[in-house]
Amino acid sequence: MFLNALFTGLLRGLKRVSLYLMLLAVMAVMLLPFFWTITTSFKSPAEAQSYPPTWIPKQLRWQNYVEAWNAAPFGRYFLNSLFVATTTAIGGVITSVLAAYAFAKMNFFGKNFLFYLLVGTMMIPGQMLLVPNYLTIIRLRWYDTYQALIIPWIANVFGIFLLRQFFRTIPDELWDSAQIDGCSRFRFLWQFVVPLSRPALVTLFLFRFIGSWNAFLWVLIMTSREEMRTLPVGLYYFIGEAGTDYHLLTAAATFAMMPIIFLFLIAQRQFIQGVARTGIK
Amino acid sequence: MRKTIGVLAFLLIGVLGLGQVEIEFWHAMRGGHLETLEAITAEFMEKNPDIVVKLVGQGGYGDLNTKLIAAAAAMQPPTLAQFYADWVAAAYKDALLPLDDLVPPEILADIPEKLLQACYFDGKLLTLPFNKSTLILFYNTDLVPEPPTTWEELIEMARNLTVDEDGDGTPERYGFGLRPYPEMFTTPFWQAGGRFFSEDMTESLLYSEPGLAALNFLLELKATSLYQTGYLSGPFGSGKIAMYIGSVAGIPYVARAAEGKVNWNTAVLPKGPVNNDSIYMGTDVGIFALNTDAAQREAALKYVLYLLSPEAHMAWAKGTGYIPFRKSAIASEEWKAYMAEHPERVAVTEQAFHGFTYPNHPKWYSIRGVIGDMLEAVLLGDMTPEEALQWADETIEEEYLK
Incomplete structure (x- = not known):
């Protein structure tokens, strides 16, 4: 009896240990690129290129950060990235909430057709639309403006899809009883649906923010002036024709990813809930 | 007094702003290469105060081509840009300004023939060598x-x-x-x-x-x-x-x-x-005939010829490491002195005159x-x-x- 319990306990312990070991291994794989980026950002130019590569820098070269920061107008890039990503994310959440509510909770003619049509547009590769989009931006006289960087990205099919899935989990009875109390649809949306969907909204905000923060080609194509460009365009500065200045590129990449990591850390709990409950994995 | 100030201000505006031609050069240069291009361009503008050259970086070469295609489709190309020969063959043959009669023959004769071959499309000279390597x-x-x-x-x-x-x-x-x-x-x-x-x-x-x-x-x-x-x-x-x-x-x-x-x-x-x-690797530079006015084309040509001038060409080769390809430039005392200080450039200079280019196929x-x-x-x-x-x-x- 006692032996049996001991055996079961041991087995369970072993299972747990192997699970943790596996998780640790996966974590190591995930963290490796970050580790490499950050350690390389402190290496000397020669060490960053050395063969075989070193893991830990022989000397901490803080000046990489100064050099990288001064190589391009990164202050301006930061402000632009922050402004564009924040407005795109907020705007994206608002339009998605409105559309997703209609698709999840209202009945109208052609609802499903319209929804699948929208979802179908996700299959068109963005590069294919680049030239027509460029023409549109030029005709609207939005070239080289913040509008060009923000407005086309405010409506977002993925966001509508994500929130629709989440809104559908909210019971219809809630709307029925709210209706009896004289609640309008709009009020129901903002006072019930939105607060109940916080994890999904936070998730969408993060997705939109990260997407906009990392956007490269769009910004490059739709702007010419340095004052309008964002961080990813700045990172390109260190990639040359016959080699890359890894010590500077990694330094710039490190400061460019800090806000995203910070944002993720504060929103982590909501984010995981949002991803788990909407079935998007 | 007020009148004089008015006249002076008018003249100043004329000199500084109104009489100026602005041209845009779309490029894919970065880092030290870009710094050298900026320095050469600044010198050009100092010597030609009536021309403003705006250097616009467009990321890497692939990004530059994407943007050029979009801009040409929108009829809003820059005045001049860097091109790989196959881009021109594929998309810009009719959009670029033929340079045959505009570039002095002595300059063309000063560049290795094989290097120039890649600049001809259907018998017309549409580009000139820019950043070349071997x-x-x-x-x-x-x-x-x-x-x-x-x-x-x-x-x-x-x-x-x-x-x-x-x-x-x-x-x-x-x-x-x-x-x-x-x-x-x-x-x-x-x-x-x-x-x-x-x-x-x-x-x-x-x-x-x-x-x-x-x-x-x-x-x-x-x-x-x-x-x-x-x-x-x-x-x-x-x-x-x-x-x-x-x-x-x-x-x-x-x-x-x-x-x-x-x-x-x-x-x-x-x-x-x-x-x-x-x-011979690298790109050439071409001037758009599409949607540019005569003054811009003239200014762009002046700029491109300045880039090829022995003085700017040597500064470019020294600053970037790209090959020097003007015979007169490498025969100069200045270049010889430079090679004496940089032994790794001796072979580069020799190799610069022994090269071939790919067929101009779209x-x-x-x-x-x-x-x-x-x-x-x-x-x-x-x-x-x-x-x-x-x-x-x-x-x-x-x-x-x-």
Whole structure:
């Protein structure tokens, strides 16, 4: 009896240990690129290129950060990235909430057709639309403006899809009883649906923010002036024709990813809930 | 008094603003290359106060081409831009300003003929060479006192320099470093007398004596080489490989990687059965005729000719490491003095006049990709040279030439 319990306990312990070991291994794989980026950002130019590569820098070269920061107008890039990503994310959440509510909770003619049509547009590769989009931006006289960087990205099919899935989990009875109390649809949306969907909204905000923060080609194509460009365009500065200045590129990449990591850390709990409950994995 | 101030202000506005022509140059230059371009452009503007040149970086070459296509479609191209020859052949033949009658003949005569060939499309001169590079041999002077001058010497030296002291099958030092990219095949192919296409560009001619010679040469070399897809400046700088063939644009990276570790120099490419030419890589610059006015075109031409002037051309070559390609510039005392200070530039200067260019085919980018795949298949042992060359010819003809 006692032996049996001991055996079961041991087995369970072993299972747990192997699970943790596996998780640790996966974590190591995930963290490796970050580790490499950050350690390389402190290496000397020669060490960053050395063969075989070193893991830990022989000397901490803080000046990489100064050099990288001064190589391009990164202050301006930061402000632009922050402004564009924040407005795109907020705007994206608002339009998605409105559309997703209609698709999840209202009945109208052609609802499903319209929804699948929208979802179908996700299959068109963005590069294919680049030239027509460029023409549109030029005709609207939005070239080289913040509008060009923000407005086309405010409506977002993925966001509508994500929130629709989440809104559908909210019971219809809630709307029925709210209706009896004289609640309008709009009020129901903002006072019930939105607060109940916080994890999904936070998730969408993060997705939109990260997407906009990392956007490269769009910004490059739709702007010419340095004052309008964002961080990813700045990172390109260190990639040359016959080699890359890894010590500077990694330094710039490190400061460019800090806000995203910070944002993720504060929103982590909501984010995981949002991803788990909407079935998007 | 007030009147005088008014007149003066008017004149000042006229001089500073109204009389100025603004031109935009879309480029893909970064880092030190961009700094050099900015300095040369600033000098140009100082000498030509009526012209404002706006340098607009458009990311990498692929991004630049995407943006040029979009901008040309919107009829809003820049005044001038960098172009790869196959981009022009594919999309801009009718959009660029023919330069035949605008560039003084003495300047054209001063540039290697083969380099200019890539600037002609349907018999019209549409671009001029801008940032050009060649391949060059990098060698460790501690290990290689005299660089090899022929393929045979290169193979033999690489074999002798490969050291596997512990006998585990993985050498501690390799005689050569080999990175598989299309130019590693096309250059020896040309050196063996190869030609890519038939005259009418309907047949691919890779499966040939020169094609086999080039692949067999590379296979033999690979036996004593560190083979990797990453840049070789790192392993060369640490002494892991004794020699490698790479772009002159890699010189600053080699200098940095080798600092305090190995001594090195450059040499012209070892000669193949026919010559020791290198592929000319890099882009040319062209002026848009599309939606630009006469004043802008004139200003752009002035700027392009300034870039080619001996003084700016030398500043460009010195600042960036790209090859100098004006005969008069390299014959100058200034350039000789520069080479005396920079021994690694001696071979670069010589190689600059021994080169070839690819055919101006609109699908060249994809064709080059097939050549790259073919080379890798041979070097990894997936295909024999015969099979690979035949496969490449068939693929190129079927997909891109017919």
